[in-house]
Amino acid sequence: MQNALMHRFVDVNGVRLHIAEQGEGPLVLLLHGWPESWYSWRHQFGALAAAGYRVVAPDQRGYARSEQPSDVASYTLLHLVGDVIALIEELGEERAVLVGHDWGAPVAWTAAMMRPDKVRAVAGLSIPPILPGGMVPPSTTRTLYGENFYQVYFQQPGVADAEFAKDIPESFRRLLVGASGDNPYFDEPRPLVVPDGLGLLDAMPSSPELPVWLTEEDILTYAEDFAPHGEQAFTGAFNWYRNIERNNELLAAFRGRTIDVPALYVVGDRDMVTSLRGPDGGPPVGDLLRGAAGPGNPMSTIAPHMRAPVVLPGCGHWTQQERPAEVNTALLDFLAGIDGPASR
Structure with a gap:
C-alpha cells in the first residue's frame, strides 16, 4: 500500500503537470484554487488515503511546478476540464471523485456537468455551482x-502579475491572512475591492502574526514552488481570470444542463464568496445558504443530487487549510455515502 506522499510529473492534454499522490483505492482528485498548488491539500492526503482512497492533487496548468502555456487563450474551462479528464485516464482510472476549492471548484463542477461518465461525484469548496x-x-x-x-x-495584462511577483512570500502572506476567517481588517464578508490608485495587496496590510493554521514554512513552500517562473510567477494563474468572459461564450451551448452526480458544497461563513451575487444579480451566496433546503434554490436546481451545504463557522476563504478536521470529516462522510463506510 502506498503510504508515503509521492511527487512526479505527467504529460496530459498537451501540458506537463506536477502531481502529488498518496494511497490506493478509488481515485479522488483534489483541485486547488487561486493562487495555490497541491500544497493547499496537505491536510487531506493522509486522512483520505487512510480511508482507502488514491488521492492525487495536481498543480493545475499555469501554477507552481506545472507548465505555464504562454497563450492566454490556453486557460479556458474547456482546457482545464480537458486536463482533469486526461489526468484520470493517464492515472489508469475510469472515473474519479473530484474535489475543488476556489477556482478548482468551477473546474470540478463543470467537469461533472460535462463528463458524468468520468466524474462519479463532486465536491466544491468555497465556490458554489455556477453554470455554464x-x-x-x-x-x-x-x-x-x-x-x-x-x-x-x-x-489588465501584466499589472497584477507584477504586483504579486515583486515579493512572492509577502504576497502569499498578505493574501492568505487577508482572505481568511482570521482577517483582522473586517468583521463581515465583503467583495474584494482594490483601493483607488493602489494594488490588491494594499487592501490586505501585512500581518505581524500568522493565524494558527498557517506557518512561515507554509508560506515559503508556496513561494518556492512559484519562484522558478520569475516575473511570470503568477501570470498563468491570472490567465484563468482572463478567460471568464470567454468561458461563458464557449459554454453557452450547455446552458440549462445540470450536475447529475452526487454533490457536496462546503463553505466558511466568513468567506468573501458568501457576499457575492449570482450572474443574474440575485441574492448573495450567504442568503442562498440560509435557505439552502428550500425549493427553487439555484444551487439545488443546478445540482439536484447535492447534499445540504456544510457551513463552517468562523472560516474564511481557505476552507481546507483553515478547517482541515471539519473538511476531512465532511469529505469522508460524503465519500462513505457513495462507497460505504469500509476503509482499506
Whole structure:
C-alpha cells in the first residue's frame, strides 16, 4: 500500500503537470484554487488515503511546478476540464471523485456537468455551482461591484502579475491572512475591492502574526514552488481570470444542463464568496445558504443530487487549510455515502 506522499510529473492534454499522490483505492482528485498548488491539500492526503482512497492533487496548468502555456487563450474551462479528464485516464482510472476549492471548484463542477461518465461525484469548496461558465463574467461584475473589483483588476495584462511577483512570500502572506476567517481588517464578508490608485495587496496590510493554521514554512513552500517562473510567477494563474468572459461564450451551448452526480458544497461563513451575487444579480451566496433546503434554490436546481451545504463557522476563504478536521470529516462522510463506510 502506498503510504508515503509521492511527487512526479505527467504529460496530459498537451501540458506537463506536477502531481502529488498518496494511497490506493478509488481515485479522488483534489483541485486547488487561486493562487495555490497541491500544497493547499496537505491536510487531506493522509486522512483520505487512510480511508482507502488514491488521492492525487495536481498543480493545475499555469501554477507552481506545472507548465505555464504562454497563450492566454490556453486557460479556458474547456482546457482545464480537458486536463482533469486526461489526468484520470493517464492515472489508469475510469472515473474519479473530484474535489475543488476556489477556482478548482468551477473546474470540478463543470467537469461533472460535462463528463458524468468520468466524474462519479463532486465536491466544491468555497465556490458554489455556477453554470455554464463557472464564474460571473467581468461585464457583469463591473456593474455589480465597480471597476475596482479584484476580478476586473486582474483583466489588465501584466499589472497584477507584477504586483504579486515583486515579493512572492509577502504576497502569499498578505493574501492568505487577508482572505481568511482570521482577517483582522473586517468583521463581515465583503467583495474584494482594490483601493483607488493602489494594488490588491494594499487592501490586505501585512500581518505581524500568522493565524494558527498557517506557518512561515507554509508560506515559503508556496513561494518556492512559484519562484522558478520569475516575473511570470503568477501570470498563468491570472490567465484563468482572463478567460471568464470567454468561458461563458464557449459554454453557452450547455446552458440549462445540470450536475447529475452526487454533490457536496462546503463553505466558511466568513468567506468573501458568501457576499457575492449570482450572474443574474440575485441574492448573495450567504442568503442562498440560509435557505439552502428550500425549493427553487439555484444551487439545488443546478445540482439536484447535492447534499445540504456544510457551513463552517468562523472560516474564511481557505476552507481546507483553515478547517482541515471539519473538511476531512465532511469529505469522508460524503465519500462513505457513495462507497460505504469500509476503509482499506
